[in-house]
Amino acid sequence: xxxxxxxxxxxxxxxxxxxxxxxxxxxxxxxxxxxxxxxxxxxxxxxxxxxxxxxxxxxxxxxxxxxxxxxxxxxxxxxxxxxxxxxxxxxxxxxxxxxxxxxxxxxxxxxxxxxxxxxxxxxxxxxxxxxxxxxxxxxxxxxxxxxxxxxxxxxxxxxxxxxxxxxxxxxxxxxxxxxxxxxxxxxxxxxxxxxxxxxxxxxxxxxxxxxxxxxxxxxxxxxxxxxxxxxxxxxxxxxxxxxxxxxxxxxxxxxxxxxxxxxxxxxxxxxxxxxxxxxxxxxxxxxxxxxxxxxxxxxxxxxxxxxxxxxxxxx
Amino acid sequence: xxxxxxxxxxxxxxxxxxxxxxxxxxxxxxxxxxxxxxxxxxxxxxxxxxxxxxxxxxxxxxxxxxxxxxxx
Numbered sequence: 001x002x003x004x005x006x007x008x009x010x011x012x013x014x015x016x017x018x019x020x021x022x023x024x025x026x027x028x029x030x031x032x033x034x035x036x037x038x039x040x041x042x043x044x045x046x047x048x049x050x051x052x053x054x055x056x057x058x059x060x061x062x063x064x065x066x067x068x069x070x071x072x073x074x075x076x077x078x079x080x081x082x083x084x085x086x087x088x089x090x091x092x093x094x095x096x097x098x099x100x101x102x103x104x105x106x107x108x109x110x111x112x113x114x115x116x117x118x119x120x121x122x123x124x125x126x127x128x129x130x131x132x133x134x135x136x137x138x139x140x141x142x143x144x145x146x147x148x149x150x151x152x153x154x155x156x157x158x159x160x161x162x163x164x165x166x167x168x169x170x171x172x173x174x175x176x177x178x179x180x181x182x183x184x185x186x187x188x189x190x191x192x193x194x195x196x197x198x199x200x201x202x203x204x205x206x207x208x209x210x211x212x213x214x215x216x217x218x219x220x221x222x223x224x225x226x227x228x229x230x231x232x233x234x235x236x237x238x239x240x241x242x243x244x245x246x247x248x249x250x251x252x253x254x255x256x257x258x259x260x261x262x263x264x265x266x267x268x269x270x271x272x273x274x275x276x277x278x279x280x281x282x283x284x285x286x287x288x289x290x291x292x293x294x295x296x297x298x299x300x301x302x303x304x305x306x307x308x309x310x311x312x313x314x315x
Numbered sequence: 316x317x318x319x320x321x322x323x324x325x326x327x328x329x330x331x332x333x334x335x336x337x338x339x340x341x342x343x344x345x346x347x348x349x350x351x352x353x354x355x356x357x358x359x360x361x362x363x364x365x366x367x368x369x370x371x372x373x374x375x376x377x378x379x380x381x382x383x384x385x386x387x
Contacts, residue, residue, distance in 0.1 A: 099354065101369050122355040129361070130369075147351070227349065 002178075002300045002307075006165055006188035009133065010092060010113060011066050013037030014300050016178075017115075017136070017167060018292075019192030020070020020094055021144060021278070022046070023267040024203055027055040029292065031062035032200035036293030041068040041094060046075045049084045056088050066091045068115075073098035074228075086110040094136060094190075097145050097228070099123055104130050117169065117190075119147030124158045124166075134165040136190050141171030143193055143280035146221055146231045152184070159185030173282035175302020182307065193280040194299070198292040206270025207277055210235075214283035223259065226252055230259075233277040237262055241276075319381050325359055326377065339378030360384060 006015040016038035018030065022045035030040030040063075042055045052069065059067055069090045071081050074097040082103040085093050093100075093107055095116045100107075104127070107114050113133040118124040124135045137158040139151030147154075151170040159166045168181035169190035181189045195201060197208045210233050220238050223229045225245045232238050241258060244250050250258075259276065266275030290298070316324075319339065327334045332346060343353060357371045360380070366387035374380050 098350075099371070101371070120351045120354060122351065122358045125358050126354055129367075 002182075002304050004182070004187040006134070006167065009165060010039055012039050014296050015167075015188030016296050016299065017041060017068070017094070017169075017188065017190040018195045019142075019144075019169065019190050020044070020068070020072075020096065021192050021196070022072065023264055024192075024196060024201060025070065026202060027058035027062065029195060029198060029201045030055075030067050031059045032198060032292035033195065033296065034059075034063045034065035034067045036291070036296045038292075038296045039066060039068055039092060040292075041070050041092075043070045043072070044075065044077075044081045045070075045072050046077065047081075048077045049080045052081060052084055053088065056090065068092035068094055070094045070096060071100065071103070072096055073100060082106070085112065099126060101126070101130060104132065115167070118158065119149065119154070121154075121157050121161045124162050128162040128164050132164060134167060134187075135162060136167045136169050137186070138190070139168075139170030140221070140231070141281040142169055143219070143231050143278045143283075146170075146229055151181070155181065155184040155186055171280060171282050173280075173285040173299075175299050175304075175306055177282065177285075178299050178303035179306040179310075182303070183310075191295075191299070193283050194286050194295055195292060196279060196283075197286055197289045198295060199289055200292050203267045204270030206272065207266055207275075208289060210272075210277050211279050211283045211286055212288065214279065214286075216281070216284045219279060219281050219283060223255075226256060230276075230278060231280060233279050233283060235275065235277055236273045237276055318384050319377070321363075322360070322377060322380050322384060325363065326356060326380075329355065329359075337377055339376065339381065341377050342375055356380070 004015045014037045018033040020041040020043035022043050025043035030042045033040035092113045108131050115134045116127045117136045117138045137155045139154050140146040155168040165187045167188040168186035172189045173194040178189050196211050221229045221231045222241045262276035265271050266277045323337045
């Protein structure tokens with residue numbers, strides 16, 4: 001069985017975190033992942049504290065295992081959510097879309113384990129210096145907000161730069177990805193796309209169908225013009241958006257407005273024409289719906305077989 | 316070398332930028348430097364000057380950077 005220092009650090013059985021995907025990572029999915037031995041994470045996205053309180057209460061009614069909340073730093077409610085995670089006694093916080101410097105001291109003082117998602121070596125060093133528990137090195141293969149660097153090159157560089165544990169994210173959907181991540185120096189992985197098709201994930205069936213049917217070339221990163229690109233499955237919406245990016249007659253404000261609400265439409269309505277189906281490049285490696293616990297076990301068992309077999313290359 | 320000159324030298328070094336055009340009011344946008352470049356600069360400043368900068372989001376211009384370094 002694969003066990004790393006991350007398991008002791010977060011009091012989990014398997015070194016797998018579930019990504020804090022906006023509109024996707026709710027109490028249902030997070031509780032299932034935590035019950036399956038990983039760390040389930042509620043994505044606080046742009047939601048207010050009332051929403052988060054309901055989700056945390058719902059999760060706690062389904063599991064007594066540790067869990068986390070992802071604080072999306074661009075959220076208009078980021079300040080309130082940052083205070084709420086302390087009040088709610090959330091054991092682990094991950095962050096995305098920025099650096100959480102102004103919140104870190106309060107969280108760490110409250111005993112919260114803080115794991116920022118980082119897109120570069122400098123950001124990793126910055127949060128490590130301020131006491132982060134671990135960092136999640138996320139490559140641009142991932143879904144949702146993406147950076148330029150790939151998991152393959154980012155992870156080992158961050159492992160070299162910081163002395164705290166490093167997790168890898170982006171492009172990891174099976175045991176091969178997990179084994180590779182461990183060889184790059186990570187002590188665990190965060191997966192999003194694979195959990196999109198967990199039974200307990202409440203997204204619209206069309207969303208799951210599109211992830212399962214996706215092939216290697218079926219994702220696109222849009223929004224580079226606005227400075228915060230996101231990766232999603234190619235769809236009438238995302239392809240039109242990609243075209244609008246090159247249209248100088250469209251202002252940045254119009255472009256921003258065009259994307260607003262499109263993820264919610266994909267998750268809630270499954271509407272192919274108007275929805276933005278965020279997913280990572282590894283959607284092509286995701287083939288079927290399964291319980292979250294089975295996904296976690298399968299990924300770890302595959303990785304274990306591969307890592308044991310790796311010695312065959314050594315004479 | 317005063318703080319302004321030191322900051323300009325650090326910024327210019329990373330991307331081979333022309334220091335003669337850099338003024339206190341020059342913005343990161345003018346220099347085509349993004350948030351990751353800014354994070355890189357913050358860590359370089361912290362290591363160079365032995366300081367900690369927790370308000371990097373307020374840095375819009377070279378003048379802002381100089382002020383933050385001098386206050387730290």
